[in-house]
Amino acid sequence: MRVVVKVGSSSLTTPDGHLDPDRIGTVVDAVVTVRARGDEVVLVSSGAIAAGLGPLNLARRPRDLPTQQAAAAVGQRALIAHYSESFAAAGLVVGQVLLTVDDVSRRSHYRNAHQTFAKLLELGVVPVVNENDTVATSEIRFGDNDRLAALVAHLVHADELLLLSDVDGLYTGHPDLPDSQPIREVRSEADLAGIDVARVGSAVGTGGMVTKLEAARIATAAGIPVRLTSAARAVEAVEGEPVGTLFTPTGKRRAARLMWLAHASETRGRLVLDAGARRALVERGASLLAAGIVAVEGDFAAGDPVDVVDPERVVIARGLVNFDSDELPEMLGRSTADLAAELGPEREREVIHRDDLILMS
Template sequence: MRVVIKVGSSSLTTADGHLDPDRVGTVVDAVVAVRARGDEVVLVSSGAIAAGLGPLALPQRPRDLPTQQAAAAVGQRALIAHYSEAFAAAGLVVGQVLLTVDDVSRRSHYRNAHQTFAKLLELGVVPVVNENDTVATSEIRFGDNDRLAALVAHLVHADELILLSDVDGLYTGHPDLPDSRPIATVASEADLAGVDVARVGSAVGTGGMVTKIEAARIATAAGIPVRLTSAARAIEAVEGQPVGTRFAPTGKRRATRLLWLAHASETRGRLVLDAGARRALVERGASLLAAGVVAVEGEFSGGDPVDVVGPDGALVARGIVNYDSAELPAMLGRSTSDLAASMGADHERAVIHRDDLILMA
C-alpha cells in the first residue's frame, strides 16, 4: 500500500511562525507508523514560508512575493532539518522534493517527477514534498499545496490520500458555530449540498476548507479515497480508524496523462468546434478532426495542451494538439483526405487524437 500524507502550515507551527517540534513529531510518528507496517509513504508538507516568519521577525505571513520567497528560503532549511533529524531517529532517510505547478503541468517534467518518486520509494526513502516557494511566481497562491498533494497522490499511484489540517474534519458550517455538524462521509457531490466552507486559512497558512474539498475532488475522481482530519489525529487516520471525513472514490484510475490534462495543465489556447464535432467528441469518443474546428484562439505549438469549446464557448474537453496555432487556420473545415492531398500525408493526423483528449463537461 502507498499513502500520501499532506500537512498544512498551521499544523506545524506556533502562532508566531516558529516550527513546533511537538507538532512536527506528531506527523513524523504517523509516517513512521505507516512504514512500520511495511507500506510506502510520501509526505507533502507546507510550512517553509511559515517557518521563516520567526527567524525573520515577521509578525505574519507577508503578502508581497519577494518577502514570501525570502521567508521560504530561510524556512525551507529549517523545515527539512527538523524532518531529517526526526526521521533519522526512526532509522529513515528523507529526500527533499521541491515542486512547482510547472513540474506537474508540463508533460516531460511530469514524467521525470514520476520516475524520481518511483526511485526514492524503491530505495526506501521518505520523500518530503513542498511547493518550491523560493522560485515560484504565480504558483504561490491560495491552497496550492492541497491541490499539489492530490496530484502527487495520482503521480505516485497512491492508494490513499490523508489531508491533515487544523480542524478535525468537514462540517456543515464553520466548526465554531453551535449548529455546525460533522460530516463523516462524502460519497458524492450531493453530500456537499448546503455545506458552508467559506472559511479562510490561518495566519500562517494559505488554505481553507475550500482547497481541501477541491483536492479531494481531484483525488477521488481518479479513484483515490481521501481522509480529512486534524494533525493531532494523524496516527488514528493512518491506522484506518473512522476519524474526520472520508471522501469516497467517485471515478476510476485513469492514465497519468489524462489527469494531468484535467487538473494540472495550463492550456495555451482554445479550439472552437461546430455542433457536429462537439457531438462526435461527447457521444462517440471520436478524435478531433480539422473539419469540425471553426476557430483557433491563442498561440501554441504542437504538443501543447489546449481547451476545446463548443459553439457557445462552454468548455467541452482538453487535449494535446498536434499542430501549431499558425498552421491550423488553413486547415479548418477541411476533410482529412483533402488536407493530405493538398498539404501532404503528414496532415492526415487528427488535430487531437482521442487518446490525448479528456472530456471536461
C-alpha cells in the first residue's frame, strides 16, 4: 500500500512562525506507523515560508513574492533538517523533492519527476515534497499544497491521500459555530450541497477548507480515497480509525501527466476552434490541427499550456501547443499538406497532439 500524507503550515508551526518540534513529531509518528506496517509513504509538507518568519523577524506571512521566496530559502533548510533528524531516530532516511508546475506539466520534466519518486520509494526513502517557493513565480505556482498533494498522490499511484489540517474534519458550517455538525463521509458532490466552507486560513498558511475540498475532488475523481482530519489525530488516521471525514472515490485513474496539465498548470493563451474542430476533439478524440482553428489569443511559446475554446469561448480542453503564438496566425484554417508545401515540413504536424491534450468537463 502507498499513502500520501499532506500537512499544512499551521499544523507545524507556532503562531509567531517558528517550527514546533512537538507538532512535527506527531506527523513523523504517523509516517513511522505507516512504514512500520510495511507500506510506503510520501509526505507533502508545507511550512518552508512559515519556518522562515521567525529567523527573519517577520511578524506574519509576507504578501510580496520576493520576501516569500527569501523566507522559503531560509525556512526550507530548517524544515528539512527537522524532518531528517526526527526520521533518523526511527531509522528512516528522507529525500527532499521540491517541485514547480513546469517540473510536472511538461512531458520530459514529468517523466523525470515520476522516475525520481519511483526510485526513492524503491530505496526505502521517505520523500518530503514541497512546492519550490524559492524559484516559483506567480505564473508557475500550484497555489497551495493541498492541490499539490492530490496531484502527487496520482503521480505516485497512491492508494490513499491523508490531508492533515488544524480542524478534525469537514463540518456543515464553520467548526466554531455551535450548530455545525461533522460530516463523516462524502460520496458525491450532492453530499456537499449547502455546506458553508468559506473560512479564512491561518496567519501562516495559504489554504483553508476550500482548497482541501478541491484536493479531495481531484484525488477522488482519479480513484483515490481521501481522509481529512487534524494533524493531532494523524496516528489514529493511519491506523485505520474512523476519524475526520472520508471522501470516497468518484472516478477512475487517468493519465497522470494530463492530470497535472488539467489541474496544475496556468495557461498562457487560447486557441479558438470552429464547430467541426470541436466535434473532432470531443467526439472523435482527434488531435488539434491548424485547419480547425479560427483565432489565437495570448503570447506563448511551443511547449506552453493553452486553453482550447469552442466558438462560444467555452473552454473544452487544455493542451501543450507545438508552435509559438506568432507562428500560428498564418497557419489557421489550412490543411497540413498545404502548410508543408508552402511553409516546409516542420509545419506538417498537429498544433496539439492528442497525447498532450485533456478534455475539460
